[in-house]
Amino acid sequence: MSATSDAVTRPGEPPEVLFLDRVAGSVGGRAIWSEVSLRVRAGEFVAVLGPNGVGKSTLLKALLGLSPVTSGRIRVLGGRPGQHNSRIGYLPQRRAFDPTTRVRGADIVRLGWDGDRWGTPLPDRLSGARGRNARDRVREVIRLVGAESYADQPIGQCSGGEQQRLLIAQALIRRPELLILDEPLDSLDVTNQASVSALIQSVCRSQNVAVLLVAHDVNPILPYLDQVIYLARGGAVMGTPEDVITAETLTMLYGTPIEVLRDRAGRLVVVGQPDSRPDHRP
């Protein structure tokens, strides 16, 4: 993979949010990917794609300083990974809330305001300007994601799509410059995948926030994406979906014949992609 040029942002260009140059990462002392070079700018919507186990979640964690980078140069919001996490909204992989969870959606959103202080939310204990600011911002992001009608219900009684909107609101509450979403569309039905994808793009544009989203299926987000990063064990390719999701590029990346088919509805199907999990290897 070629190195990304370290040129400064030119006048009129959106500011750089992420810069990786030939970066390698590891999990538990085992090299997981290497030679990953990419650049993401403010307001870009970027998908991270690749087979199961290739290290997509690990890449997101490396950007947050939660997983080691073993070589290469990396800048996250102009600093080292972990340095500016308060300017990043992160939605990790998750399962749905248990239906018996009584905490209101709005209180789940509010947890994002209080940073890392997870626990029982006590929103009404805060008084004065700080409490008012928090309450106003909670309502503002709830409006932004279109969750007003169910935000005061117990989150366990919200649908998967409603829960996901509330969690996106939580990730947005501190006005992040980078939103990192790990498989936010998994476990949603097709209609909700489409509406949550449209919501994410609208947030990306209206708030000028860069979005990095891990997906197993690119199709729901394909109409909205600026760039994709395809990960493989040997590295990554980044570019527009039209340039990257092609038989030629993916065959080169994986070193094995890959076909990219388009069905009558325009959906892309990648055929022949190797599974990356060591225990699934022949």
Ligand SMILES: Nc1ncnc2c1ncn2[C@@H]1O[C@H](COP(=O)(O)OP(=O)(O)OP(=O)(O)O)[C@@H](O)[C@H]1O
């Ligand atoms: N805490 C850990 N300890 C040891 N190995 C781990 C740990 N977390 C992940 N791994 C391994 O690291 C590899 C990359 O995992 P990661 O979750 O980043 O992949 P992924 O591409 O996001 O996978 P998926 O698409 O299945 O979610 C996998 O082989 C996984 O089993």
